[in-house]
Amino acid sequence: MPILDLSFDEVLTTTRAVRKRLDLTRSVEPEVIRECLELALQAPTPGGMQNWHFLVVTDPSQREALAALYRQSARSPGGQEDILQQMIAAAASEKEAADRTRKAAPARYLTEHLHEVPVHVIPCIEGRSENLPVIQQAGLWGSIIPATWSFMLAARSRGLGTSLTSYHLFFEREAAEVLSIPYEQIMQTALIPVAYTIGDTFKPAVRKPLDKVLHWNRW
Numbered sequence: 001m002p003i004l005d006l007s008f009d010e011v012l013t014t015t016r017a018v019r020k021r022l023d024l025t026r027s028v029e030p031e032v033i034r035e036c037l038e039l040a041l042q043a044p045t046p047g048g049m050q051n052w053h054f055l056v057v058t059d060p061s062q063r064e065a066l067a068a069l070y071r072q073s074a075r076s077p078g079g080q081e082d083i084l085q086q087m088i089a090a091a092a093s094e095k096e097a098a099d100r101t102r103k104a105a106p107a108r109y110l111t112e113h114l115h116e117v118p119v120h121v122i123p124c125i126e127g128r129s130e131n132l133p134v135i136q137q138a139g140l141w142g143s144i145i146p147a148t149w150s151f152m153l154a155a156r157s158r159g160l161g162t163s164l165t166s167y168h169l170f171f172e173r174e175a176a177e178v179l180s181i182p183y184e185q186i187m188q189t190a191l192i193p194v195a196y197t198i199g200d201t202f203k204p205a206v207r208k209p210l211d212k213v214l215h216w217n218r219w
Protein backbone atom coordinates (compact mmCIF):
# COMPACT_ATOMS: atom_id res chain seq x y z
CA MET A 1 0.00 0.00 0.00
CA PRO A 2 1.23 3.55 -0.72
CA ILE A 3 2.52 5.08 2.48
CA LEU A 4 2.96 8.67 1.32
CA ASP A 5 0.02 11.01 1.02
CA LEU A 6 0.78 12.16 -2.52
CA SER A 7 -1.61 12.85 -5.37
CA PHE A 8 -1.00 11.04 -8.65
CA ASP A 9 0.33 14.27 -10.19
CA GLU A 10 2.68 14.76 -7.24
CA VAL A 11 4.06 11.25 -7.71
CA LEU A 12 4.58 12.00 -11.42
CA THR A 13 6.37 15.29 -10.79
CA THR A 14 8.48 14.33 -7.76
CA THR A 15 9.84 10.92 -8.74
CA ARG A 16 13.41 12.16 -8.99
CA ALA A 17 16.68 10.33 -9.51
CA VAL A 18 17.50 9.75 -5.83
CA ARG A 19 21.17 9.08 -5.09
CA LYS A 20 22.50 11.06 -2.13
CA ARG A 21 19.27 10.74 -0.20
CA LEU A 22 19.13 6.94 -0.28
CA ASP A 23 19.08 5.48 3.24
CA LEU A 24 21.88 2.93 2.90
CA THR A 25 21.40 1.71 6.47
CA ARG A 26 17.76 0.62 6.18
CA SER A 27 16.77 -2.66 4.58
CA VAL A 28 13.92 -2.92 2.09
CA GLU A 29 11.31 -5.62 2.61
CA PRO A 30 10.99 -8.09 -0.30
CA GLU A 31 7.18 -7.65 -0.12
CA VAL A 32 7.32 -3.96 -1.02
CA ILE A 33 9.49 -4.75 -4.06
CA ARG A 34 7.00 -7.44 -5.11
CA GLU A 35 4.10 -5.00 -4.66
CA CYS A 36 5.77 -2.38 -6.88
CA LEU A 37 6.56 -5.01 -9.52
CA GLU A 38 2.95 -6.30 -9.47
CA LEU A 39 1.89 -2.75 -10.38
CA ALA A 40 4.62 -2.53 -13.04
CA LEU A 41 3.16 -5.58 -14.79
CA GLN A 42 0.07 -3.51 -15.63
CA ALA A 43 2.11 -1.39 -18.06
CA PRO A 44 1.46 -1.73 -21.80
CA THR A 45 3.14 -4.59 -23.65
CA PRO A 46 3.08 -5.11 -27.43
CA GLY A 47 0.53 -7.72 -28.49
CA GLY A 48 0.14 -8.83 -24.89
CA MET A 49 3.57 -10.49 -25.12
CA GLN A 50 4.69 -9.62 -21.59
CA ASN A 51 8.22 -10.46 -22.71
CA TRP A 52 9.74 -8.73 -19.70
CA HIS A 53 11.61 -9.96 -16.60
CA PHE A 54 12.84 -8.25 -13.46
CA LEU A 55 15.94 -9.52 -11.71
CA VAL A 56 16.05 -8.34 -8.08
CA VAL A 57 19.52 -8.39 -6.57
CA THR A 58 19.87 -8.23 -2.79
CA ASP A 59 22.82 -10.57 -2.19
CA PRO A 60 25.74 -8.37 -1.02
CA SER A 61 28.39 -10.15 -3.09
CA GLN A 62 26.24 -9.92 -6.24
CA ARG A 63 25.67 -6.20 -5.59
CA GLU A 64 29.39 -5.71 -5.07
CA ALA A 65 30.12 -7.43 -8.39
CA LEU A 66 27.58 -5.24 -10.22
CA ALA A 67 28.89 -2.10 -8.53
CA ALA A 68 32.43 -2.98 -9.60
CA LEU A 69 31.27 -3.22 -13.23
CA TYR A 70 29.40 0.07 -12.84
CA ARG A 71 32.53 1.79 -11.48
CA GLN A 72 34.58 0.34 -14.33
CA SER A 73 31.97 1.67 -16.80
CA ALA A 74 32.14 5.10 -15.22
CA ARG A 75 35.87 5.24 -16.00
CA SER A 76 35.58 3.75 -19.53
CA PRO A 77 35.88 5.92 -22.67
CA GLY A 78 32.41 7.37 -23.27
CA GLY A 79 31.41 6.52 -19.70
CA GLN A 80 30.18 8.64 -16.84
CA GLU A 81 33.42 10.55 -16.17
CA ASP A 82 33.90 11.39 -19.86
CA ILE A 83 30.33 12.64 -20.16
CA LEU A 84 30.51 14.72 -16.97
CA GLN A 85 33.91 16.20 -17.92
CA GLN A 86 32.63 17.09 -21.40
CA MET A 87 29.55 18.77 -19.96
CA ILE A 88 31.68 20.78 -17.53
CA ALA A 89 34.20 21.72 -20.27
CA ALA A 90 31.35 22.87 -22.56
CA ALA A 91 29.98 25.28 -19.94
CA ALA A 92 29.62 28.84 -21.23
CA SER A 93 30.97 30.46 -18.06
CA GLU A 94 32.89 29.65 -14.89
CA LYS A 95 29.65 29.94 -12.95
CA GLU A 96 27.96 27.43 -15.26
CA ALA A 97 30.98 25.08 -14.96
CA ALA A 98 30.75 25.29 -11.16
CA ASP A 99 27.02 24.61 -11.35
CA ARG A 100 27.56 21.56 -13.58
CA THR A 101 30.31 20.25 -11.26
CA ARG A 102 27.88 20.56 -8.34
CA LYS A 103 25.16 18.75 -10.29
CA ALA A 104 27.57 15.92 -11.20
CA ALA A 105 28.21 15.12 -7.52
CA PRO A 106 25.15 12.89 -6.96
CA ALA A 107 25.97 10.72 -10.00
CA ARG A 108 29.57 10.35 -8.77
CA TYR A 109 28.27 9.57 -5.27
CA LEU A 110 26.09 6.76 -6.62
CA THR A 111 29.06 5.30 -8.49
CA GLU A 112 31.03 5.12 -5.23
CA HIS A 113 28.16 3.74 -3.14
CA LEU A 114 26.19 1.48 -5.48
CA HIS A 115 27.26 -1.69 -3.63
CA GLU A 116 25.71 -0.26 -0.43
CA VAL A 117 22.28 0.28 -1.98
CA PRO A 118 20.19 -2.59 -0.55
CA VAL A 119 18.31 -3.55 -3.72
CA HIS A 120 19.30 -3.46 -7.39
CA VAL A 121 16.46 -4.12 -9.86
CA ILE A 122 17.47 -5.07 -13.40
CA PRO A 123 14.61 -4.94 -15.91
CA CYS A 124 15.28 -7.42 -18.72
CA ILE A 125 13.57 -8.19 -21.99
CA GLU A 126 13.40 -11.38 -24.06
CA GLY A 127 15.39 -10.79 -27.22
CA ARG A 128 18.27 -8.52 -28.19
CA SER A 129 17.90 -5.21 -30.03
CA GLU A 130 21.29 -5.19 -31.82
CA ASN A 131 20.78 -5.49 -35.60
CA LEU A 132 17.00 -5.13 -35.42
CA PRO A 133 15.01 -2.61 -37.51
CA VAL A 134 13.62 0.33 -35.55
CA ILE A 135 10.09 -1.09 -35.46
CA GLN A 136 11.33 -4.16 -33.60
CA GLN A 137 13.68 -2.17 -31.37
CA ALA A 138 10.69 -0.02 -30.40
CA GLY A 139 8.75 -3.15 -29.51
CA LEU A 140 11.50 -4.35 -27.17
CA TRP A 141 12.49 -1.11 -25.43
CA GLY A 142 8.93 0.21 -25.58
CA SER A 143 7.74 -2.83 -23.67
CA ILE A 144 10.14 -2.75 -20.76
CA ILE A 145 10.62 0.99 -20.14
CA PRO A 146 6.98 1.85 -19.30
CA ALA A 147 6.89 -1.08 -16.85
CA THR A 148 10.18 0.11 -15.36
CA TRP A 149 8.86 3.64 -14.88
CA SER A 150 5.66 2.26 -13.29
CA PHE A 151 7.88 0.37 -10.84
CA MET A 152 9.75 3.58 -10.02
CA LEU A 153 6.51 5.53 -9.50
CA ALA A 154 5.08 2.81 -7.25
CA ALA A 155 8.34 2.81 -5.30
CA ARG A 156 8.16 6.59 -4.81
CA SER A 157 4.63 6.35 -3.42
CA ARG A 158 5.95 3.86 -0.84
CA GLY A 159 8.80 6.05 0.36
CA LEU A 160 11.46 4.37 -1.79
CA GLY A 161 13.97 6.24 -3.95
CA THR A 162 15.17 4.98 -7.33
CA SER A 163 17.10 6.16 -10.36
CA LEU A 164 17.21 4.84 -13.89
CA THR A 165 20.82 3.93 -14.63
CA SER A 166 22.42 2.32 -17.65
CA TYR A 167 26.21 2.51 -17.19
CA HIS A 168 26.66 -1.11 -16.12
CA LEU A 169 25.56 -2.05 -19.66
CA PHE A 170 29.06 -1.22 -20.93
CA PHE A 171 29.75 -4.60 -19.35
CA GLU A 172 26.38 -6.24 -19.94
CA ARG A 173 27.95 -9.58 -20.84
CA GLU A 174 30.01 -9.66 -17.64
CA ALA A 175 26.94 -8.66 -15.60
CA ALA A 176 24.98 -11.47 -17.31
CA GLU A 177 27.66 -13.90 -16.12
CA VAL A 178 27.45 -12.58 -12.56
CA LEU A 179 23.67 -12.96 -12.61
CA SER A 180 23.44 -16.20 -14.66
CA ILE A 181 21.38 -14.41 -17.33
CA PRO A 182 21.39 -16.18 -20.73
CA TYR A 183 22.94 -13.23 -22.60
CA GLU A 184 22.02 -14.32 -26.15
CA GLN A 185 18.30 -14.55 -25.32
CA ILE A 186 17.81 -11.93 -22.60
CA MET A 187 18.82 -8.25 -22.75
CA GLN A 188 19.36 -6.20 -19.60
CA THR A 189 17.98 -2.69 -20.06
CA ALA A 190 18.86 -0.79 -16.87
CA LEU A 191 19.89 -1.07 -13.24
CA ILE A 192 17.60 0.60 -10.72
CA PRO A 193 19.16 1.07 -7.27
CA VAL A 194 16.37 1.05 -4.65
CA ALA A 195 16.40 2.16 -1.01
CA TYR A 196 14.17 4.07 1.38
CA THR A 197 14.73 7.81 1.02
CA ILE A 198 16.03 10.14 3.71
CA GLY A 199 12.99 12.40 4.09
CA ASP A 200 10.20 12.18 1.58
CA THR A 201 9.90 15.67 0.13
CA PHE A 202 11.19 16.03 -3.43
CA LYS A 203 10.71 18.92 -5.83
CA PRO A 204 9.74 18.84 -9.50
CA ALA A 205 12.80 19.06 -11.79
CA VAL A 206 13.64 22.06 -13.94
CA ARG A 207 13.02 20.92 -17.51
CA LYS A 208 12.86 22.70 -20.90
CA PRO A 209 9.63 24.67 -21.30
CA LEU A 210 6.95 22.57 -23.00
CA ASP A 211 6.74 24.93 -25.98
CA LYS A 212 10.38 24.20 -26.86
CA VAL A 213 9.57 20.53 -27.41
CA LEU A 214 5.90 20.52 -28.37
CA HIS A 215 4.96 20.06 -32.03
CA TRP A 216 1.30 20.24 -32.92
CA ASN A 217 0.07 18.80 -36.25
CA ARG A 218 3.44 19.55 -37.94
CA TRP A 219 7.08 19.37 -36.74
Ligand SMILES: Cc1cc2nc3c(=O)[nH]c(=O)nc-3n(C[C@H](O)[C@H](O)[C@H](O)COP(=O)(O)O)c2cc1C
Residues within 6 Å of the ligand: 015, 016, 017, 018, 107, 110, 163, 164, 165, 166, 167, 168, 205
Ligand atom coordinates in the same frame (compact mmCIF):
# COMPACT_ATOMS: atom_id res chain seq x y z
C1 LIG B 1 18.07 5.94 -20.40
C2 LIG B 1 18.70 6.63 -19.20
C3 LIG B 1 19.89 6.17 -18.70
C4 LIG B 1 20.50 6.78 -17.59
N1 LIG B 1 21.65 6.26 -17.07
C5 LIG B 1 22.16 6.77 -15.93
C6 LIG B 1 23.27 6.16 -15.28
O1 LIG B 1 23.82 5.15 -15.74
N2 LIG B 1 23.73 6.71 -14.14
C7 LIG B 1 23.16 7.80 -13.59
O2 LIG B 1 23.62 8.25 -12.53
N3 LIG B 1 22.11 8.42 -14.17
C8 LIG B 1 21.58 7.92 -15.33
N4 LIG B 1 20.49 8.51 -15.92
C9 LIG B 1 20.01 9.82 -15.42
C10 LIG B 1 19.08 9.79 -14.25
O3 LIG B 1 18.26 8.68 -14.23
C11 LIG B 1 18.21 11.05 -14.11
O4 LIG B 1 17.11 11.00 -14.96
C12 LIG B 1 18.91 12.37 -14.34
O5 LIG B 1 20.01 12.46 -13.49
C13 LIG B 1 17.98 13.56 -14.07
O6 LIG B 1 17.47 13.50 -12.79
P1 LIG B 1 15.91 13.80 -12.57
O7 LIG B 1 15.17 12.80 -13.42
O8 LIG B 1 15.67 13.64 -11.11
O9 LIG B 1 15.70 15.19 -13.05
C14 LIG B 1 19.89 7.90 -17.01
C15 LIG B 1 18.66 8.36 -17.51
C16 LIG B 1 18.05 7.73 -18.57
C17 LIG B 1 16.72 8.24 -19.08
